[in-house]
Amino acid sequence: MKNVSFAALVCLLFLQGCATNPATGERDLVFMSENSEIALGREYNKQVLAQTAPYEQEKLQAYVQEIGERVAAVSHRGNLYYRFTVLDTPGINAMALPGGYIYINRGLVAHLNSEAELAAVLAHEVGHVTARHAVRQHASGTLAGVFSTAVAIGTGVRQAADLANLLGTAVVRGYGREMELEADRLGAEYLARAGYDPQAMVGVLRALKAQEQHAEARARAAGEEYQGYHGLFATHPDHDTRLQQAVGGAGAMRAADRGDGRAAFLAA
Numbered sequence: 395m396k397n398v399s400f401a402a403l404v405c406l407l408f409l410q411g412c413a414t415n416p417a418t419g420e421r422d423l424v425f426m427s428e429n430s431e432i433a434l435g436r437e438y439n440k441q442v443l444a445q446t447a448p449y450e451q452e453k454l455q456a457y458v459q460e461i462g463e464r465v466a467a468v469s470h471r472g473n474l475y476y477r478f479t480v481l482d483t484p485g486i487n488a489m490a491l492p493g494g495y496i497y498i499n500r501g502l503v504a505h506l507n508s509e510a511e512l513a514a515v516l517a518h519e520v521g522h523v524t525a526r527h528a529v530r531q532h533a534s535g536t537l538a539g540v541f542s543t544a545v546a547i548g549t550g551v552r553q554a555a556d557l558a559n560l561l562g563t564a565v566v567r568g569y570g571r572e573m574e575l576e577a578d579r580l581g582a583e584y585l586a587r588a589g590y591d592p593q594a595m596v597g598v599l600r601a602l603k604a605q606e607q608h609a610e611a612r613a614r615a616a617g618e619e620y621q622g623y624h625g626l627f628a629t630h631p632d633h634d635t636r637l638q639q640a641v642g643g644a645g646a647m648r649a650a651d652r653g654d655g656r657a658a659f660l661a662a
Contacts, residue, residue, distance in 0.1 A: 435493030449480040457662040465517040468587035470524040490519040509655025510594035521580030582644035589652035592644040603633040
C-alpha cells in the first residue's frame with residue numbers, strides 16, 4: 395500500500411505542477427507561482443548581498459542596470475522588474491536568481507570588450523529567468539526526493555535510496571546543461587531584438603574558453619589536476635558545443651543596429 399501511495403503522490407505532483415513555459419511555449423513541471431518565484435528570489439537576494447557586497451561604483455551599477463533592462467524589455471517576461479548588480483568579487487562568473495535578480499562579478503566585467511558583450515552576458519542570465527530554469531530545477535529536485543523516499547520505503551534498503559538520490563542528481567545536472575544551451579539561444583534572441591549583434595554571445599564564450607584553457611595550463615604547470623566544468627555533474631556544457639549552438643538564426647531577428655558600444659562600455 396505504501397508503494398501505491400507514493401506512486402499516486404508522484405503522479406499527483408506531476409499533474410498539478412505542469413505549466414506553460416513563457417519562453418518556449420512548452421509544458422514544464424513547476425511547483426511555484428510567479429509571485430512565489432519573485433518572493434523566493436527576493437529572499438535569496440538578501441543572502442547573496444550579505445555574503446558578497448555590490449561593487450562600490452554607482453555609475454557602473456547604473457550602466458549595467460540600463461543595459462540589462464534594455465535586453466530584459468524585449469524578453470519573454472518583460473513584465474518582471476529586473477535587478478542587475480555588479481558584485482565586488484574577482485571570480486569570472488554571472489548568475490540569475492528566480493524572479494529577475496541577476497548578478498555579474500566585476501572579474502567577468504574586466505574580461506569583456508564591449509557593451510554588446512556585456513549585454514550578451516546579461517541576456518544569457520535573463521534567459522535563465524524567462525525560461526524559469528531555477529523553478530524547473532526546484533521541481534526536478536522535489537520529484538527526485540519523493541522518488542528516493544519511495545525507493546527506501548519500498549525496498550527497506552538504505553543504499554537503494556542513496557542510489558536513487560545519485561540518479562536524481564544526475565538528471566537534474568543534465569537538465570542544467572540543457573538549460574545553459576537554452577539560455578544561450580534565448581540570450582542571442584534577446585540581443586538581436588535589442589539591436590545588438592548576437593555574435594557578441596560567441597565573443598563572450600570564446601573569451602570564457604580562452605580563460606578556461608589558461609587556467610588549465612596554469613594547473614598543469616603547477617602539477618595540479620584541473621577542475622573544469624566537464625563531467626557527469628557539470629552544470630555548464632562544453633564551450634565548443636555552446637559556440638556552435640548559441641547564435642543559430644537569431645541574426646534574422648536583429649532590430650536597428652546599436653553597434654558594439656565599445657566606447658560607452660570602456661567609459662563606464
